[in-house]
Amino acid sequence: MSEFCCALCSFSSRYDYFGRKPPFVESIVLMEKAYVLKNxxxxxxxxxxxxxxxxxxxxxxxxxxxxxxFYTRRFCKHCVEKHSEEFPQEISEVISKG
Ligand SMILES: [Zn+2]
Ligand SMILES: [Zn+2]
Structure with a gap:
């Protein structure tokens, strides 16, 4: 069984697929390689x-x-904070509230 574990919070969950084209969803290509769970x-x-x-x-x-x-690519909270001047204000505000 595969397990996803967030590096920033304690969230962890098993996942069914990692990548951009989950085989159990027809005609979808994700914007990024992601950990996907069947719903x-x-x-x-x-x-x-x-x-x-x-x-x-x-x-x-x-x-x-x-x-x-997700702002054209995935950025973690730390990288948003580090490069906050490169993000639109609403993005860095959303994440700094967390
Ligand atoms: Zn997390
Ligand atoms: Zn990062």
């Missing part, structure tokens, strides 16, 4: 993205706004 509750759009890797430091982070944002 048993909605069989037609049956995936949940639970995490991905930061494009800067490569840490595995969950998709909660307190840990990461």
């Amino acid at each position: 048993p509750f909605t069989p037609h759009d049956s995936h949940l993205t639970i995490g991905a890797h930061c494009s800067q430091c490569d840490k595995a982070v969950c998709v909660q706004q307190t840990c990461s944002v």
Whole structure:
């Protein structure tokens, strides 16, 4: 069994697939390589993205706004803070609240 573990918070979960084309969802290509869980509750759009890797430091982070944002690429909270001047204000504000 595969297990995803967020490097920033204590969130961890098993996952069904890592990559951009989950085999259990038809005709979808994700914007990033992500940890994907089959969603048993909605069989037609049956995936949940639970995490991905930061494009800067490569840490595995969950998709909660307190840990990461997707702004053309995935950035973890630390990298957003480090490069906050390169992000639109609303992005750095969202993440700094966490
Ligand atoms: Zn997290
Ligand atoms: Zn990072």
